[in-house]
Amino acid sequence: MxxxxxxxxxxxxxxxxxxxxxxxxxxxxxxxxxxxxxxxxxxxxxxxxxxxxxSLTANAYPVLDELGLVPALEKAGAVRNQARWYTRWGWIEPRAAPAGPELPYAYNIxxxxxxxxxxxxxxxxxxxxxxxxxxxxxxxxxxxxxxxxxxxxxxxxxxxxxxxxxxxxxxxxxxxxxxxxxxRLYENTRFAYFAHFRHLPLPGGIGQTWFLEPDMAYAFPNDDGVTVIAVLPDKERLPAFREDLEGSFLAFVRALPEAPPIDSAERITKITGMVDHPLxxxxxxxxxxxxxxxxxxxxxxxxxxxxxxxxxxxxxxxxxxxxxxxxxxxxxxxxxxxxxxxxxxxxxxxxxAADFAKARPFRPVERLMFSAAARDDSLARHMHLFASRLIGPLRFLNPAALAKASAVNVKHRGAAVIRGKGSSG
Missing domain, CATH: 3.50.50.60 (FAD/NAD(P)-binding domain)
Incomplete structure (x- = not known):
């Protein structure tokens, strides 16, 4: 035109x-x-x-900066979104490299x-x-x-x-x-319920995510001292969950490893959710x-x-x-x-994401990367870049990263064998 x-x-x-x-x-x-x-x-x-x-993941920071909103978000109390993730191999805890730049971030608000x-x-x-x-x-x-x-x-x-x-x-x-x-719709075989709490301390004051295979949960601190907690179980659990929504939600959170102390916190919203949320x-x-x-x-x-x-x-x-x-x-x-x-x-x-929404256990390559990231700081930082959507799947699963993860796990298994022999000697 x-x-x-x-x-x-x-x-x-x-x-x-x-x-x-x-x-x-x-x-x-x-x-x-x-x-x-x-x-x-x-x-x-x-x-x-x-x-x-x-959550505004770190990939959004350049847009927020171009918009000129970063100072206003900081003034409004937005929380820089550091995070740690629980897996069956332990916690993945991304930290900045010694003498390196801080990890990329945006905000929870x-x-x-x-x-x-x-x-x-x-x-x-x-x-x-x-x-x-x-x-x-x-x-x-x-x-x-x-x-x-x-x-x-x-x-x-x-x-x-x-x-x-x-x-x-x-x-x-x-x-x-x-x-x-x-x-185009992709089935999501998890459901989700959310609630907001005040006066809920989290380890390190940062976001926590639990990979429970196949269930999920997270707790994200936000502005004004409010933390959002979400539970995302497999839909097979939905009928029993709905029979007592509040009791089921609270029991789910209490059973989490290093569970947030919700019983001493103030819940400031109802428990609300999405039973059917296809991608x-x-x-x-x-x-x-x-x-x-x-x-x-x-x-x-x-x-x-x-x-x-x-x-x-x-x-x-x-x-x-x-x-x-x-x-x-x-x-x-x-x-x-x-x-x-x-x-x-x-x-x-x-x-x-559509594949993981099938509420399935980790696939072999996911087991490789998650287990190694729980054992190695550089791979934890690599996972942080992917979770922040600063790199795509091809860079996340590039040959060098997969080789490093394999080497980390081989070394871990070797150390475990040596420890086992030492304890039996």
């Missing part, structure tokens, strides 16, 4: 959904000269997502803090019009492509025209459904449409990667389409560039 065709446009880009993905995309596009309408179906400025891991913060940041950005109370009900179609949205508002129905419509409206994206973009992915583009965040790809909540991927996909989209969104380039070609990057960076992660 050329500049001469822009007269009929209300905006260059309309974004549906003013959560982290939509708000970040609005800021990054507007800074590149794009006129953005940011639509949020809820009118409450404090509106936020409730069911969430509240509750969505009740994050969502209003990033949305207000977008509203203050020149070039962004935040439109609360606007719910997308359909798309404007012209010549086989999307050319805007139809929305219901407190003042009545409204049509907003734009070169590009961005769906940042979650896994049940109305934009994706209206554009006819199907979702899904969609092709992130269609003519005149782009999908970001959960609208494009919804991961498994046990990994806590959704918010990080939401911010990254917003950045990838802005970098790919900004010139074309203002009429200075081929929009369709720019969308293809975005889709390729999205697929290249996230497809491998999603494949492994």
């Amino acid at each position: 050329t500049n001469s065709e822009s007269a009929g446009q209300d905006y260059d880009v309309v974004i549906s959904g003013a959560g982290p993905a939509g708000s970040a995309a609005a800021v990054l596009l507007a800074r590149r000269g794009v006129r953005v309408a940011l639509l949020e179906r809820r009118s409450d400025p404090a509106a936020h997502k409730v069911l969430c891991t509240h 509750r969505r009740s803090t994050l969502d209003p913060l990033i949305r207000s940041h977008a509203a203050r950005t020149p070039g962004v019009d935040l439109l609360p109370g606007h719910r997308v009900t359909g798309l404007v179609r012209e010549a086989g492509r999307t050319a805007g949205v139809r929305a219901s508002t407190p003042q009545g129905d409204r049509t907003i025209r734009a070169r590009l419509v961005v769906g940042a409206d979650g896994k049940d994206s109305a934009v994706a459904k209206s554009a006819g973009v199907p979702a 899904h992915s969609r092709r992130p583009i269609a003519p005149g449409v782009a999908l970001i965040g959960d609208a494009a790809l919804t991961g498994d909540p046990l990994w806590g990667v959704g918010c990080g991927w939401a911010l990254q996909s917003a950045q990838w989209l802005a970098e790919a389409v900004a010139p074309a969104a203002t009429g200075r380039g081929d929009l369709d070609r720019s969308l293809v560039v975005y889709a390729r990057r999205h697929r290249r960076r996230l497809r491998g992660h999603q494949y492994l």
Whole structure:
């Protein structure tokens, strides 16, 4: 579309959904000269997502830095997300190398803090019009492509025209459904329940994750002294779990190795959960449409990667389409560039997550890497990079890492044999 065709446009880009993905995309596009309408179906400025891991993995830090949000997050009490992971071989505890740089991090911060913060940041950005109370009900179609949205508002129905419509409206994206973009679903054979606690000390004051094969659990400290605890058992346990939800949840947590002392803590929320949460992915583009965040790809909540991927996909989209969104380039070609990057960076992660969502024991290569990481500091740091989504599966399982893990385990077994002989002599 050329500049001469822009007269009929209300905006260059309309974004549906003013959560982290939509708000970040609005800021990054507007800074590149794009006129953005940011639509949020809820009118409450404090509106936020409730069911969430509240985790921004380290892959999101460069986006937060570009947005200029790091000082505001620190001021709001966001907790740098160090973590340790329990396995049957012991704890994997990533630490910075001696005299080396600190481990990469981003933040744990509750969505009740994050969502209003990033949305207000977008509203203050020149070039962004935040439109609360606007719910997308359909798309404007012209010549086989999307050319805007139809929305219901407190003042009545409204049509907003734009070169590009961005769906940042979650896994049940109305934009994706209206554009006819199907979702590919992957069964998740775990269920999840969450609760929030105050005055709950954790070892080292950092996040804890338990790999119980096949069950999972984690405890993440957040802003304002609040810790979120999640349990993710195999669905075979669901009928018995539901008979006494509170008792089952508390018993599950109490039985964890080095269990958090929940009985002396203050629970400040109800126990809420997701019984059925399939992973899904969609092709992130269609003519005149782009999908970001959960609208494009919804991961498994046990990994806590959704918010990080939401911010990254917003950045990838802005970098790919900004010139074309203002009429200075081929929009369709720019969308293809975005889709390729999205697929290249996230497809491998999603494949492994979908496989692990089958609530199965570790596969042989996973046993190799997890056991060695519990015994070797450099492999623990390597696992931290993967868990933070700073490296992909191919780099995580590269030949050098697998060889190092094998050598660590051979040495461990040799030392165990020697200890056994010594104790029997």
